[in-house]
Amino acid sequence: MSEAKLHVEPKGAIRDQGWKRYQGSYTSPGNRWKLIAARMLRMSARQAWVITMIVLCVFPALVMAVLLFLQSKLWSAGIGGPPDHYGYYLYCKPYGTLLIAFLTALFAGGGAVADDVRTGAFQLYFARPVTREHYLIGKLIPPVLLTLLVSSGPGLMLSVLRVAVAKDGADGAHAAFLLGKAGLLGVIEALALGIPIVALSSTARSRGLAQGLYGALFLLPWMLGSAVADVTRSAWPQLFSIPHHLQVLGRALFELAPEPTERLLPVWASAAMLAIVVAGSIALLRKRLAAVEVIAG
């Protein structure tokens, strides 16, 4: 068998007509992630389930808009308090948009990386001057944006209504402040729900597996944590429940006191846990992508 040390020199005549490097300008490297994000956004927004979730999120908002309007009328008549807590209920309760936002993230982000692995799209992306960071940002943005649309859209709509039904100028300024809080809670929810699903997608071989894993990680700590918290009369069993942390932050932002039966973790603990979830997901994604190789396909 011949030794694998080779020197292959073409023997035929090569009529080198002089390869010339492209002399024009290139777009900014930052443009790459926009291209990846735009394509994924188009594909995600075409999914029937994502469209369904976007449509569904309008209904709780409409019901709460009616309640907010009625409450504002009662308040004007001197009955009850101002309608200031709509944001909490809309964002953080299962009958609000919380579950719809979770499902939007699930459907929009489940295939973010897993689909590319399965279909061999990596081999085309990474045959171009696209860095792993460009790819990561491009893949994170669409699920976060779509989740933000579902989590913040209705909340902002209610906030505008709240401003519109303000009693006076001072109440109007207060209502405008609530609008900012609603926007902030929406962003937190979109990040906490949209980023982990993309990280899970990078670890799974299929979209379904990523979605199943995400569903389990979101729902089980929520249900079990709540049940164990009731039994133990301690809030700490809910440490791994993302919905619980959103409720804690929601109550804090909208200055809503806990109900007597509710056991809530300290705000700092919930804020830290959500930060860990988001940062950990990004770190996991970076690690997975840094090592990504195109082995099959």
Place this chain on the structure above:
Amino acid sequence: MSVIETSHVARWYGQVIAVNDLSLKIEKGIVGLLGPNGAGKSSLMKILVGQLRPHKGDVRVLGEKPWGNPPLLRRIGWCPEHEGNYEELTGLEFVIAMNRLHGFSDAESVKRARDMFERLDLAGAMNRRIGEYSKGMRQRAKLAQSMAHDPEVLFLDEPLTGCDPLARVRVLDVVRDLAKRGTTVVVSSHVLHEIEALTSQILLMHKGRVIAEGDVYAVRALIDKHPHQVRVECDRPRELARALVGADHVARVSFEAGAVIVETRDPDRCYPAIPEAAREAKVSITALTSPDNNLASVFKYLTEEKPTGAAA
């Protein structure tokens, strides 16, 4: 400086070695990478385009390491064997999207994509969805994306798979044209004649190693040097064997049901002699085949343990 240079490169998947201590230098021109499925061709190509990290050794393409080097990829074209998921896009949109990822402006991306579709004779279908393309059309769309940015080095992994004869001619013309303009082309295939149509310079790979290299005609000659089998199906195999066995170009004869297997080191003389012997012995031949007149037999010949005295 060589365009491509590897030094003791190795890559394995678990217990399976895909590329085994491979050192080579490739200069400007077209080089064919030949080998059966599983020989390590695709793994080597993926290492060269930076999609696989070598576990051992050094790789240089255009003087730079390809792994983790996105700027180098602007100078490289890659047509993978398998397809990505772009079914929902038209062929033109697909190539434009890939051009934009290279950093070309929208106008330049469109111009280059249209030009490639014209050159690959696919302009009539460029506005159809890739999902509606035939295998050969998909292959050409994939080729278009690999060439549209005018790379210095082009890697084509089984580029003619699924192409009809006309499309093959077109693709080969485009590749030759690129090479004439100075692009270095590394093309892999497991079909010898596909490579022969492009270049005479080949690397033969087997089990992750290069087992032969150089001029394609020298490799072809190997087929004729080693004992060559001809299977003759006929009504009276023993009569035919008796007529052939005295000829000096016949090394050995053996029998299978309804057939005689003739081994020869001189196929050029043996092939015409068989019908002649059959005519004289009044034997009726129903089929005449050569089980090893192909690339697989060369690989088998180069890689298998050979009996004492066999030509190396």
